[in-house]
Amino acid sequence: MNAAQGLRLLCVTAHPDDESLGFGGTLARYAAEGVEVSVVVATRGERGRFGDGSQPHPGPGALGRIREAEARAACEVLGVRDVRFLDYLDAELDQVDAHEATGRIAVHIRALRPHVVLTFDPYGAYGHPDHIAVSQLTSGALMRAASAEPLPDSDDEPHQVKKLYFVAWTSRVWEQYHDAFKVMRMTVDGEVRSSVAWPGLVGDDDDRRSRLLGHGLDSSSVPPDPDGAIQCADSAHSGRPPGPVGSPGVLPSLQPCERRPEPRARRLRGTLLT
Numbered sequence: 001m002n003a004a005q006g007l008r009l010l011c012v013t014a015h016p017d018d019e020s021l022g023f024g025g026t027l028a029r030y031a032a033e034g035v036e037v038s039v040v041v042a043t044r045g046e047r048g049r050f051g052d053g054s055q056p057h058p059g060p061g062a063l064g065r066i067r068e069a070e071a072r073a074a075c076e077v078l079g080v081r082d083v084r085f086l087d088y089l090d091a092e093l094d095q096v097d098a099h100e101a102t103g104r105i106a107v108h109i110r111a112l113r114p115h116v117v118l119t120f121d122p123y124g125a126y127g128h129p130d131h132i133a134v135s136q137l138t139s140g141a142l143m144r145a146a147s148a149e150p151l152p153d154s155d156d157e158p159h160q161v162k163k164l165y166f167v168a169w170t171s172r173v174w175e176q177y178h179d180a181f182k183v184m185r186m187t188v189d190g191e192v193r194s195s196v197a198w199p200g201l202v203g204d205d206d207d208r209r210s211r212l213l214g215h216g217l218d219s220s221s222v223p224p225d226p227d228g229a230i231q232c233a234d235s236a237h238s239g240r241p242p243g244p245v246g247s248p249g250v251l252p253s254l255q256p257c258e259r260r261p262e263p264r265a266r267r268l269r270g271t272l273l274t
């Protein structure tokens, strides 16, 4: 029996595309090894950008459905078997009732019974309030899932997660990410926030990184292609209009995707670390 069989991993994210852009290499690698991988997404990203602005915006409801379908297609590429949505509104995750939200995530933790949970770091990767919120809510949910507290609409037994990991990138990884996609920057309460390398993680000192974090993962040779999953996040990251959701087979929005130049794709695959 494969050592990974019977092991379960849960990734809790804020938006469709986080599963690919933030965690894709990790999810694909463990899924390929036989770990049962699940993803819980807090929102449908309905307030995100749509293409390059040259196409009419379909409206939040339709964009949410498009992005949900893209996330499901991306998870299929990554080998994720179970994808769940929490139905919170994009850009409002930091304003939800924390007790209600940690309870809902805890219900999924008790149902899925993961050994390991992944989520955003407390900085939200680049200060995104939804990412910061999902990091806090997931951390709180682990405590509630493990407690004896009854949870709404759940008969599952309490469950103690063995390990909680935050995504943590070096400054070098961030540079490569910016080179491949764009500089991640947003203004919150008048202050500009941008990508945050984990404290002490400067440059490319992998030994130091391992000592600080206890765990590093190279996903550059993962069989399922995380870059293929990234291409599923088409509506928010390209100028191509997506096709109608619900079409049989592959999403129409995936078909015109051009593959990235191979050297950059390979380098990126090696940097999608957790």
Ligand SMILES: [Zn+2]
Residues within 6 Å of the ligand: 014, 015, 017, 018, 128, 131
């Ligand atoms: Zn996100």
